[in-house]
Amino acid sequence: MFKEDLQKRIEHVEELLRKYSVTKDNEAKILFEAMNYSLFAGGKRLRPIMVLEAFNLLNGDESFIAEAFAASTEMIHTFSLIHDDLPAMDNDDYRRGKPTNHKVYGDGIAVLAGDSLLNYAYENIIANIKKSNYKDRCLEAMAVLTNAIGPFGIMGGQTADLINENKKDVEISTLKFIHEYKTTIFIRACLKVGAILAGANNQQVEALDKYGHNIGFAFQIQDDILDVVGNSEELGKPVGSDQKNDKTTYVKLLGLDESKEEVKTLTNEAIKIILDEFGRDKAKFLIDLAEYLKNRTK
Amino acid sequence: MFKEDLQKRIEHVEELLRKYSVTKDNEAKILFEAMNYSLFAGGKRLRPIMVLEAFNLLNGDESFIAEAFAASTEMIHTFSLIHDDLPAMDNDDYRRGKPTNHKVYGDGIAVLAGDSLLNYAYENIIANIKKSNYKDRCLEAMAVLTNAIGPFGIMGGQTADLINENKKDVEISTLKFIHEYKTTIFIRACLKVGAILAGANNQQVEALDKYGHNIGFAFQIQDDILDVVGNSEELGKPVGSDQKNDKTTYVKLLGLDESKEEVKTLTNEAIKIILDEFGRDKAKFLIDLAEYLKNRTK
Numbered sequence: 001m002f003k004e005d006l007q008k009r010i011e012h013v014e015e016l017l018r019k020y021s022v023t024k025d026n027e028a029k030i031l032f033e034a035m036n037y038s039l040f041a042g043g044k045r046l047r048p049i050m051v052l053e054a055f056n057l058l059n060g061d062e063s064f065i066a067e068a069f070a071a072s073t074e075m076i077h078t079f080s081l082i083h084d085d086l087p088a089m090d091n092d093d094y095r096r097g098k099p100t101n102h103k104v105y106g107d108g109i110a111v112l113a114g115d116s117l118l119n120y121a122y123e124n125i126i127a128n129i130k131k132s133n134y135k136d137r138c139l140e141a142m143a144v145l146t147n148a149i150g151p152f153g154i155m156g157g158q159t160a161d162l163i164n165e166n167k168k169d170v171e172i173s174t175l176k177f178i179h180e181y182k183t184t185i186f187i188r189a190c191l192k193v194g195a196i197l198a199g200a201n202n203q204q205v206e207a208l209d210k211y212g213h214n215i216g217f218a219f220q221i222q223d224d225i226l227d228v229v230g231n232s233e234e235l236g237k238p239v240g241s242d243q244k245n246d247k248t249t250y251v252k253l254l255g256l257d258e259s260k261e262e263v264k265t266l267t268n269e270a271i272k273i274i275l276d277e278f279g280r281d282k283a284k285f286l287i288d289l290a291e292y293l294k295n296r297t298k
Numbered sequence: 299m300f301k302e303d304l305q306k307r308i309e310h311v312e313e314l315l316r317k318y319s320v321t322k323d324n325e326a327k328i329l330f331e332a333m334n335y336s337l338f339a340g341g342k343r344l345r346p347i348m349v350l351e352a353f354n355l356l357n358g359d360e361s362f363i364a365e366a367f368a369a370s371t372e373m374i375h376t377f378s379l380i381h382d383d384l385p386a387m388d389n390d391d392y393r394r395g396k397p398t399n400h401k402v403y404g405d406g407i408a409v410l411a412g413d414s415l416l417n418y419a420y421e422n423i424i425a426n427i428k429k430s431n432y433k434d435r436c437l438e439a440m441a442v443l444t445n446a447i448g449p450f451g452i453m454g455g456q457t458a459d460l461i462n463e464n465k466k467d468v469e470i471s472t473l474k475f476i477h478e479y480k481t482t483i484f485i486r487a488c489l490k491v492g493a494i495l496a497g498a499n500n501q502q503v504e505a506l507d508k509y510g511h512n513i514g515f516a517f518q519i520q521d522d523i524l525d526v527v528g529n530s531e532e533l534g535k536p537v538g539s540d541q542k543n544d545k546t547t548y549v550k551l552l553g554l555d556e557s558k559e560e561v562k563t564l565t566n567e568a569i570k571i572i573l574d575e576f577g578r579d580k581a582k583f584l585i586d587l588a589e590y591l592k593n594r595t596k
Contacts, residue, residue, distance in 0.1 A: 027475040028454035030461060035449065083413060088386075088405030107386030108460045111409065115381060115416065116449040122420050123444035130437050139428050146421035151333065151414040156326035162406045163328060177325040 002288040009052070009285075013045040013070065020071035020124055034105040034113035035120070038078045042096045047073040050190040051197075053289075054208050057282055060198030065138060068128035069145070069197065072121035073190050076149055079117035080158070082110055089162060094238070118149070134199070141193040148189035157181025170248035184216030207277035214270035215290050218263045222296060224249035225259055234298040267294040300586040307350070307583075311343040311368065318369035318422055332403040332411035333418070336376045340394045345371040348488040349495075351587075352506050355580055358496025363436060366426035367443070367495065370419035371488050374447055377415035378456070380408055387460060392536070416447070432497070439494040446487035455479025468546035482514030505575035512568035513588050516561045520594060522547035523557055532596040565592040 021039055023032040048070035055066035085092040085100040086107060092100055102110035122142075129138040147153055161178045164170045191208040200208075226235060227242045228251050242249050250259045270290045274283045319337055321330040346368035353364035383390040383398040384405060390398055400408035420440075427436040445451055459476045462468045489506040498506075524533060525540045526549050540547050548557045568588045572581045 022449065024450065024454075026454065027472055028449065028457040028479070031449050031454060031457040079413075083409055086386075086406075086409060088384075088400075088409055102386075108384075109457065111381055111384060111386055112453050112457050112460070115377075115413070116453045118413065118416065119444060119448035119453065123441070123448050126437060126441050126444055130434075130441065135433055135437070136428075139424060139433070143421070143424050143428065146417060146424055150417040150421050151320065151326065151329050152322065155410050155414045155417065156322075156324065156329060159326040159329040159407065159410050162410070174325055181326070 002285075002292060005285055005288070006049075006292070009049045010045050012052070013048045013074065014040075016048065016067050016071045017074060020068065021075075022120060030105065030109060031112055031116060034101060034109050035078075035117050037104060038082050038095075038101045038113065039075060039117065041098050043074075043077075045074060047077050047186065047190045049289075050187065050212070051194040053285055054191045054194030054200075055198045056194075057278060057286070058195055058198035058200045058204060060194070062132060062134065062197075065128055065132045065134070066194060066197050068124055069141060069193050072125050073145070073186075073193070075117045075121040075124070076145075077186070079114045079121070080149075080154055082114040082117070084158065086110060089158070122146075134197070137197055137199060141196040144189050144192050144196065148185045153185045153189075154182055157183070157185070164248065166246060167248070168246065170253075172253055175248055175250065175253060179217055179220040183220045184213055187216040187219070188212035204277060207273050211270045211274045211286065211290075214266040214273070215293055218266040218270070218290075219293055221250045221259050221263050221266075222293065224251045225256065225263070226297070227251075228256060230297065263294055267291065300583075300590060303583055303586070304347075304590070307347045308343050310350070311346045311372065312338075314346065314365050314369045315372060318366065319373075320418060328403065328407060329410055329414060332399060332407050333376075333415050335402060336380050336393075336399045336411065337373060337415065339396050341372075341375075343372060345375050345484065345488045347587075348485065348510070349492040351583055352489045352492025352498075353496045354492075355576060355584070356493055356496035356498045356502060358492070360430060360432065360495075363426055363430045363432070364492060364495050366422055367439060367491055370423050371443070371484075371491070373415045373419040373422070374443075375484070377412045377419070378447075378452055380412040380415070382456065384408060387456070390539075420444075432495070435495055435497060439491040442487050442490050442494065446483045451483045451487075452480055455481070455483070462546065464544060465546070466544065468551075470551055473546055473548065473551060477515055477518040481518045482511055485514040485517070486510035502575060505571055509568045509572045509584065509588075512564040512571070513591055516564040516568070516588075517591055519548045519557050519561050519564075520591065522549045523554065523561070524595070525549075526554065528595065561592055565589065 017039060021036055023036060051070040051073055052066055060066055081095060082101045084090050085095055086102055093103055094100060101113055105113065125142055129135060132138050157178050157180065160174065161182055164174055188209050191212040192205055195205045195208050224242065227239055230239045232239045267290050271287050274286050315337060319334055321334065349368040349371055350364055358364055379393060380399045382388050383393055384400055391401055392398060399411055403411065423440055427433060430436050455476050458472060459480055462472055486507050489510040490503055493503045493506050522540065525537055528537045530537045565588050569585050572584050
């Protein structure tokens with residue numbers, strides 16, 4: 001039942017990405033190809049799903065604006081993956097079971113494809129805000145989003161990740177900084193964006209923010225766990241790469257059992273917060289989603 | 299006289315960059331350092347000067363919003379230079395007489411510093427639009443700006459530049475595409491942004507757009523000329539690199555004399571357009587600027 005709900009949402013997002021993605025048969029044609037190669041390489045589409053879920057949970061008006069923001073969050077997520085995979089960063093050859101962008105198009109085009117997805121995400125949002133009757137909400141949502149992506153957000157997290165990559169003595173506070181900014185802040189932003197666009201009050205935004213914080217952390221810890229116990233075929237990427245790269249992970253610092261326990265605790269808290277604020281009927285999908293992510297194997 | 303006018307404007311821009319740039323003493327401190335290393339490495343500050351000049355020419359209200367946009371255009375320009383200098387792109391070791399960003403901070407941080415400057419430029423604009431009484435104008439200006447930067451703008455130009463870099467048979471139409479999108483569209487956008495923020499009518503925006511088109515092209519051709527006849531000490535970068543890299547340039551396709559003639563023609567046209575629309579008094583600085591750029595040696 002949940003899997004069907006999720007699949008329906010994923011298909012909706014795929015449709016939105018086809019609608020909002022761009023291509024042009026000009027001298028820079030290969031740039032558009034590279035952008036779309038990674039944008040349509042699959043993935044869980046969690047971020048746009050969260051934008052839309054928060055928006056619908058609060059009965060938002062003007063679904064087109066939530067849809068534009070949603071599509072743009074996936075473009076931004078794809079941008080961050082393309083740059084993260086570069087030889088200058090994580091130097092990954094595979095992503096979602098397919099060769100990474102730079103392996104197909106070369107490092108230069110991959111840099112530009114990432115840049116273009118980030119920039120076009122905002123271009124797309126602005127074009128749609130111009131048509132909205134709720135410009136103040138839209139600008140507030142865009143402020144939250146841009147902040148989560150920039151140097152105070154995921155780019156700060158990626159920096160901390162990069163400079164601590166080969167260190168043997170990374171502290172838990174640093175690891176938490178990396179997780180907070182590399183992953184969690186974006187997930188929180190997606191939920192807040194959807195809520196703000198729907199005109200949510202502060203308490204509602206805050207509940208979604210806390211939920212996002214918890215499942216974001218749980219998600220990242222689960223990533224670390226799967227790198228140890230996962231199946232590389234299911235994951236679409238090699239396992240054991242963290243250990244190979246001598247990367248500090250939750251599993252390395254806390255051990256496997258305590259890491260699993262932490263995922264459980266964070267998930268249960270997330271469910272309680274969302275349940276208390278919105279009730280089981282309305283929050284059903286987000287509750288199921290938290291459970292699903294806790295138990296995911298890929 | 300003009301040099302003093304220009305210097306005053308450059309100093310104003312430097313002040314704005316100090317005001318709008320960011321730093322933070324956290325785990326990602328080095329990211330902010332890298333962003334500011336390149337942002338404060340000097341340069342002509344032409345793009346923010348054009349935003350402000352168009353805005354003032356049209357007696358715009360709310361100078362803070364023009365200033366925020368102006369500062370952001372320089373952040374975006376710096377982002378494009380940092381990525382353009384990467385080994386995956388032009389592989390340049392020096393920029394403005396100083397080691398390029400990746401030579402100081404490494405390729406990974408340079409990628410992230412570029413990303414962060416692009417993203418923060420928009421973050422900064424959005425934070426200021428929220429305070430403006432002219433939100434529609436601001437959104438229109440931001441639509442023009444984002445379009446000029448993305449895949450339909452400079453990123454498309456950089457792509458065409460990259461894929462044609464080592465080709466021996468590049469056609470003039472391709473070279474024009476590269477110049478149009480790599481350089482000119484951004485200069486045009488800066489002038490249009492300033493005009494739109496000031497509430498200009500279509501005819502005024504169009505005159506500035508044409509002026510920008512002409513001086514943008516003249517600027518790029520002059521760049522090609524200086525790579526042949528320039529002084530590497532004045533330029534702060536080695537000359538002859540285009541020939542060394544077997545790059546197709548205006549000089550290579552048209553010869554030095556015809557290239558110089560083209561710079562003159564484009565400049566004279568630009569001056570006529572702006573003079574006809576705004577008169578000598580108001581347009582004085584932009585007229586002098588066009589002359590100055592035509593005669594520049596660095």
